[in-house]
Amino acid sequence: MAAIEEFSYFCANKNSWESFFPPFYMKIKKSFYYMTNQEVRVRFAPSPTGPLHIGGVRTALYNYLFARKQGGKIILRIEDTDSNRFVPGAEEYIVKSLHWLGIEFDEGVNVGGDYGPYRQSERRDIYKKYVDQLLKDDKAYIAFDTPQELSVKRDEIKNFQYDASTRGTMRNSLTLSAAEVQKLIDEGNQYVVRFKIEPGIDVHVQDIIRGEVVINSSVLDDKVLFKSADQLPTYHLANIVDDHLMKISHVIRGEEWLPSAPLHVLLYEAFGWGDSKPQFAHLPLLLKPEGNGKLSKRDGDRLGFPVFPLEWKDPKTGDISSGYRESDYLPEAVVNFLALLGWNPGTEQEIMSMDELIELFDLTRCNKSGAKFDYEKGRWFNHEYILKMADEEVAKMYQSYLIEEGIDAPWDKLVTIVGLMKNRVNFIHELVPLCRFFFVAPTEYDAKTTKKRWKENSYLHMSKLLEVLEGLDDFTGEFTEEQVRAMIEKNEFHLGQVMNAWRLTLVGEGKGPQMFDIIALLGKEETLNRMRRALTILPDKRQ
RNA sequence: GGCGAGUUCGUCUAGGGGUUAGGACGCUGGCCUCUCACGCCGGAAACACGGGUUCGAUUCCCGUACUCGCUACCA
Numbered sequence A: 001m002a003a004i005e006e007f008s009y010f011c012a013n014k015n016s017w018e019s020f021f022p023p024f025y026m027k028i029k030k031s032f033y034y035m036t037n038q039e040v041r042v043r044f045a046p047s048p049t050g051p052l053h054i055g056g057v058r059t060a061l062y063n064y065l066f067a068r069k070q071g072g073k074i075i076l077r078i079e080d081t082d083s084n085r086f087v088p089g090a091e092e093y094i095v096k097s098l099h100w101l102g103i104e105f106d107e108g109v110n111v112g113g114d115y116g117p118y119r120q121s122e123r124r125d126i127y128k129k130y131v132d133q134l135l136k137d138d139k140a141y142i143a144f145d146t147p148q149e150l151s152v153k154r155d156e157i158k159n160f161q162y163d164a165s166t167r168g169t170m171r172n173s174l175t176l177s178a179a180e181v182q183k184l185i186d187e188g189n190q191y192v193v194r195f196k197i198e199p200g201i202d203v204h205v206q207d208i209i210r211g212e213v214v215i216n217s218s219v220l221d222d223k224v225l226f227k228s229a230d231q232l233p234t235y236h237l238a239n240i241v242d243d244h245l246m247k248i249s250h251v252i253r254g255e256e257w258l259p260s261a262p263l264h265v266l267l268y269e270a271f272g273w274g275d276s277k278p279q280f281a282h283l284p285l286l287l288k289p290e291g292n293g294k295l296s297k298r299d300g301d302r303l304g305f306p307v308f309p310l311e312w313k314d315p316k317t318g319d320i321s322s323g324y325r326e327s328d329y330l331p332e333a334v335v336n337f338l339a340l341l342g343w344n345p346g347t348e349q350e351i352m353s354m355d356e357l358i359e360l361f362d363l364t365r366c367n368k369s370g371a372k373f374d375y376e377k378g379r380w381f382n383h384e385y386i387l388k389m390a391d392e393e394v395a396k397m398y399q400s401y402l403i404e405e406g407i408d409a410p411w412d413k414l415v416t417i418v419g420l421m422k423n424r425v426n427f428i429h430e431l432v433p434l435c436r437f438f439f440v441a442p443t444e445y446d447a448k449t450t451k452k453r454w455k456e457n458s459y460l461h462m463s464k465l466l467e468v469l470e471g472l473d474d475f476t477g478e479f480t481e482e483q484v485r486a487m488i489e490k491n492e493f494h495l496g497q498v499m500n501a502w503r504l505t506l507v508g509e510g511k512g513p514q515m516f517d518i519i520a521l522l523g524k525e526e527t528l529n530r531m532r533r534a535l536t537i538l539p540d541k542r543q
Numbered sequence B: 001g002g003c004g005a006g007u008u009c010g011u012c013u014a015g016g017g018g019u020u021a022g023g024a025c026g027c028u029g030g031c032c033u034c035u036c037a038c039g040c041c042g043g044a045a046a047c048a049c050g051g052g053u054u055c056g057a058u059u060c061c062c063g064u065a066c067u068c069g070c071u072a073c074c075a
Helices: A002-012 A014-020 A022-034 A054-069 A090-100 A124-136 A147-156 A178-186 A235-245 A255-270 A297-303 A331-339 A354-360 A375-388 A391-404 A411-424 A428-434 A447-453 A458-470 A478-490 A495-507 A515-537
Strands: A041-044 A073-076 A140-143 A192-195 A202-207 A211-216 A224-227 A250-254 A279-283
Touching: A041 A054, A041 A250, A054 A073, A054 A090, A054 A250, A054 A279, A054 A331, A054 A354, A073 A090, A124 A140, A124 A192, A124 A224, A124 A235, A192 A255, A202 A255, A202 A279, A211 A255, A224 A235, A235 A255, A250 A255, A255 A279, A331 A354, A331 A375, A375 A411, A391 A411, A391 A428, A411 A428, A411 A515, A447 A495, A458 A478, A458 A495, A458 A515, A478 A495, A478 A515, A495 A515
Parallel strands: A041 A073, A250 A279
Antiparallel strands: A140 A192, A192 A224, A202 A211
């Protein structure tokens, strides 16, 4: 008998078996969390208070990767319960941004679905019903204290908190008679509904990323759940009701929500939904690249990189904030970069397509600590994606920049240029200045390069070279190179000296691809013109 | 102040009771080469601190420090 009790204790006590076979437990623990009878349904639930921050984008991405990996659904829900902070255009911005990044939703404000409406401002009646239920069950109460009164209270009493210890001294339905309450309401006084939190209870939150977090209910205040002024719930109520009604199985959100997770657990229990509450995963925050603190819009402005996916124009001030798209980032690169800020597949693979990310994604491999935003690495990712892209694809984007510059180039030439040059840029627009010499002859010659590469015998070299080239019809074949090399050998010229001086005449500086690639693209006429012109401008240094 | 979370190269991170602590970005030396890039081969660079537990701790525990988050009729 004693043995059986001991055994059942052993089984029930996590710590005992964890210490008994820790490695084994760790392996189990991971898959353990995903075990759920219900369909996987996650949501991304931003507030339309402005452009979607890059940290929010990452939250959306992780939700998306998790949903796809688990064969579940992802829902886009708009949490616009604060009418004061509503910003026109923000919702559209969010939808467009996520679409640009390839994050698509199965249900939501933009695509519909069976659990709508997906905009909280359109769900007033639903919330009202649940607020009333809480009131009826004595799990919540009505409070008349005005924001001004509360603020005075907070000034007077250090660490004032509206909770079990103070609610008896405030103006609410617990201290007022039913008749008085009704009278105040009838007279049109504004009120709020507060959640009646029982003190002294240890609330346990199981977090997929952080393990168990315990908070005592006494440190929680009686949160406002509903405001009579706009007949809307606050985040906490709306969030719990919607997650329940929309059958959300996993809540994946930023770490800033961790402190209120116990409150949410209590709310699920108050509604009697304790057994079907979702699993939580609180993601680490994205931090400033330098110094401390959360990444903000100002950091982007200060350090010169975007913190928003798309360009955003503030409807009030007209201020423009730059976006990744407008800064010439490829969405695949942004996704890849963001995915690795706080998560990694456990291998050394860093370049991953969306499909690979989905395949590899695992919430239990998310980090607990915040990640400083390493903008340089973002540039590198973009570079890698340019390299991965087909030349034709890059050429298309390059072409649109050229058209802006008034350069209309033959398609084949563009593709060839891209093939030659794309390995040296982080952004496609950088090809424009880098490759300008293919279209525009140099009007001046870089002083440093001239000094270094244009020597006493350069004039002679170029003259001889001109002779050879004049005798050739076409610069695209290997024959050209053979002839030039033969001439150099015959005259016992120094190959490097000839080539570098030649490059100066055609490019105007000391950079660029192989000379024979350049002349193949330039063509005979242009090549000879540039050389002849250079000979009239560059100094003849012969003694 | 209270509560919570976090802490491995400058940055993103792997790892985990015994390792030369691995990779990537950035920086840097070299090779390749007609230049510049790319590529390849190298280099510098890290377990916050103090106690425990242990034969042994960067890894486990406790404390301290620091950082972040929350502490609204914002989300």
